[in-house]
Amino acid sequence: GNSVTQMEGPVTLSEEAFLTINCTYTATGYPSLFWYVQYPGEGLQLLLKATKADDKGSNKGFEATYRKETTSFHLEKGSVQVSDSAVYFCALSVLNSGGYQKVTFGTGTKLQVIP
Amino acid sequence: DAGITQSPRYKITETGRQVTLMCHQTWSHSYMFWYRQDLGHGLRLIYYSAAADITDKGEVPDGYVVSRSKTENFPLTLESATRSQTSVYFCASSTEHEQYFGPGTRLTVT
Numbered sequence: 001g002n003s004v005t006q007m008e009g010p011v012t013l014s015e016e017a018f019l020t021i022n023c024t025y026t027a028t029g030y031p032s033l034f035w036y037v038q039y040p041g042e043g044l045q046l047l048l049k050a051t052k053a054d055d056k057g058s059n060k061g062f063e064a065t066y067r068k069e070t071t072s073f074h075l076e077k078g079s080v081q082v083s084d085s086a087v088y089f090c091a092l093s094v095l096n097s098g099g100y101q102k103v104t105f106g107t108g109t110k111l112q113v114i115p
Numbered sequence: 116d117a118g119i120t121q122s123p124r125y126k127i128t129e130t131g132r133q134v135t136l137m138c139h140q141t142w143s144h145s146y147m148f149w150y151r152q153d154l155g156h157g158l159r160l161i162y163y164s165a166a167a168d169i170t171d172k173g174e175v176p177d178g179y180v181v182s183r184s185k186t187e188n189f190p191l192t193l194e195s196a197t198r199s200q201t202s203v204y205f206c207a208s209s210t211e212h213e214q215y216f217g218p219g220t221r222l223t224v225t
Contacts, residue, residue, distance in 0.1 A: 004157075032212070036216075041218075042218055042219070043205055043216035043217050043218045043219050044158075044205065044216040045216070046213060046214075046215075049213070051212075089157060089158070093214075099165060100146045100163065100165065100209065101209060101211070101212065101214070102160075103158075103160075103214055105157035105158045106157055107155055107156060107157040108157055
């Protein structure tokens with residue numbers, strides 16, 4: 001079956017530090033890849049996505065590149081802010097036999113940014 | 116307001132009681148989903164629905180019942196709540212390429 005593995009947290013960084021959260025996946029077919037962010041007390045919000053190999057998703061200073069050869073989709077940001085403190089989920093989706101995009105989530109990585 | 120809403124946001128119930136979590140979306144998306152979020156497991160799919168009156172099981176359906184009489188609503192019922200069902204529940208609806216999540220319901224079963 002499909003699976004997503006992401007680095008365990010929590011990750012604690014000082015403001016303006018460089019962020020990397022690793023994510024690797026196993027999937028049959030041609031998955032789309034996603035990063036979702038969950039702020040405290042809220043639902044998941046789509047942060048960025050990539051739908052095919054070598055695509056780069058980007059949003060709010062975050063980036064991730066779909067690497068088929070290493071089955072990875074690592075999340076990066078050059079300079080984190082306190083407001084980036086949240087839980088980040090890596091996910092993949094494939095078209096399911098039921099006719100919908102079946103999403104498989106990683107277990108989440110909590111990021112804490114300190115001033 | 117357009118979007119996806121869940122109610123209640125917080126619920127405490129006792130073991131053995133029936134409880135229903137509500138989900139409403141204003142986009143008229145065909146597909147809707149219920150997930151539970153637990154530490155160490157990420158989000159796991161409970162049930163999904165492809166359209167009104169069409170539902171199917173996800174990864175962890177035991178102990179849950181769903182219905183979808185209208186496109187915009189997708190309630191999740193715990194017929195006899197157990198402590199293992201203490202969790203945060205998220206409803207989602209989707210376009211062809213992307214899922215949109217509600218704010219979640221935190222359920223505690225005592």
